[in-house]
Amino acid sequence: MDITPLINGLDSIPGLGLVFQAIGYLVAVLPPNSSSIMAQATPLALAALCGVLCERSGVVNIGIEGTMLASAFTAWVVGVALNPMFSADPSPIFGLTIPLVLALAAAILVAVIVSALHAWLSISLRVDQIISGTIINIAAAGVTGYLDQLISKSSPAGAGEFAQFTPPAALTNLPVVGWIFAMFLDQGPIGMSVIVFIIGAQIWLFRSRWGLRTRAVGEHPRAAETVGIDVIRLRYRNVMIAGMFAGLGGAFLSIEATNSFQIGMTNGRGFIALAAMIMGRWTPIGAFASALLFATFLQLGQLINIAPPGGDLGVAMSAIPAQFFDAIPYILTIVILAGVVGRSIPPAADGQPYERESAT
């Protein structure tokens, strides 16, 4: 899709030149990198989905960062421990091996356990939910850091990692739409499953009985209780199921995106996901779109760095400090959260512990 002549023609219009150059640059660089954008969005989208499911049922979970870190570490450790025991070659699709699948399962299990802890603290004990999430973040950073220090001493070989699926070139080279196929198909198993989970959760949350109850519990738990919904049990279930997605996001970091664990490797993604959740107005698809938007600007910042635009635009941009482009995704988040796109209203009972009337 070569629109350079068109862009050049439009360039001659004074003042508009820069705008058209910018559009031309975006069209030139973003689609070929769609699969990288999706890879950046994957952990954010999964973590944001975790946030949506928790908060829709009325439990604030700022411990997503810690949950992801714990899962990333678990996946890596289990992979490292099991790898020597199985010698089978990885399967041609996704590079699946038995240790990898078990590592993924263990990561999800740990995430569910950590989420269960959060649920117990915030639902049963009615601890301040922010404090409970903070505990998880601090403890996860500490415990994984300490254990990593012990384990890395023995210089383990890698845990292995899921391989990316390579879609047929005939598909990804299609004009105009090829990049969309590359975006969703040129991924590992976790990256590819994100869109399925997002759409599934959207339907589940807004079209199923459980989803309706979840939203009712998040908006007005006492009313929900009066029609016979077990608020406590539903919240427990939702928080734990949500935890599975955070676990998936964590495992993505250590056994799909890379083949290593680093102390603090989540690098704030769990918090950015919370912003994506709010930007997406507490809906799975909205959260996914926000994560994608954030990842796009992250990628754009890198592209400006790797392949800066030429022409007048390049000259104009070189006057701006490079740090600004690194900061764009975060600036964007603040601007959007500050209400540019309209008000984003949380579930009414979000963050409020529920106490049965009879329980006192």
Place this chain on the structure above:
Amino acid sequence: MITRRSRLGLLAATLAIVASACSGSATPTPAPPSAAPSVAASVAPSMAPSAAPSVAASPSPAASASALKIGVVTDIGTLNDKGFNEYSYKGAVDAATTLGAATPPSIVPKDASEYKADIQQFVDQKFDVIVTVGFNLTNDTVAAAKANPTIHFIGVDQSPICVDPQGNPDSTFACKGDAKTLLPNYTSLYFAEDQAGYLAGIVAAYASKANIIGAIGGTTLCASCVRYIQGYELGAKSIKPNIVVKSSYVTHDFSAAAFNDPAGGKVFAETFIKTNKVDVLFQVAGKTGNGVLEAACENNIYGIGVDVDQWLSLGAPANACIITSAEKHLESAVNQAIMAFAGGTFISGDQLYNAANDGIGASPFHDKASLFGPEVQASLDSALAAMKAGTLQTCPTTGCGVAP
């Protein structure tokens, strides 16, 4: 009711903080028997043995043994990080072994706020030599050196030392004081990264078929990263004058993205490879760079490691495409500095380690040796010889260490 609940939460929060404080952090080797109890008391007893590699290793000193007490404060992370901390510590251990001194205890700070206290622990125990590893410890090391003129401090990669006329760390970077005379008990070992990069560039030029090679640095603010890449470019062009050298920096600040985000580094490198069509990629970005190397291997191009021999340190399968690494000989430098002190010739101020004193080098090709004919080694050898003779330009005359 509420009060009871929140108290429980508070308790849990406290426990979590305690757990995190014990982790990955200050775990000094329990000091030799004669040491003051202060160190031991500050460490949870159950954790000390497992996290202190040198306890069991320290034999009782032989009769002729040196009484020199050497302590190492590393940067945050882990002692066995296959990088700066590990090799600097090894250098101290080597020196102690040669001298017959006690195996040096080490402290790994948990975060930057602990540097000062960790250095002070060794000061309080009257150690003779304290090695501090990494640029981040510069200010605390300088302050400790000023406060304790009888103790000798060896800083790894803390150059250029910048002090005010009183010998205090100079936060304004005016650097009016002469560190060499103001702090005769402090030295900073620094390295000619551009020379190491130059050697890597030579190898890259030979390995490249596309005639386009690349380098990814952690941040533009890291002068040593920039020097590596500047040397790399000159080295490659010394072999193939028309080779294209592309370079980018992951970020422009000192955030975690620069050196501690392998997942981010991998995505960055994938975009970089796709955009620039390089077939050799040099990483100068720490742990973020390990993601860069992964991307290189997955895209079937060659990777070049940094600081230490990453073919060895990463191990299989991560090292599958690594052809060489641009090395700083941290182990040798720390060893030399301690031996110099023991021999009574402590050199204060900035101390450069380069080709002339075996401070830098290129790692062996390992399993990639078959890729390179004898002319590659010959080029490396002649470049090294020219560096030793001081006749080889490995960094631009203007703007060396300054990102474009």
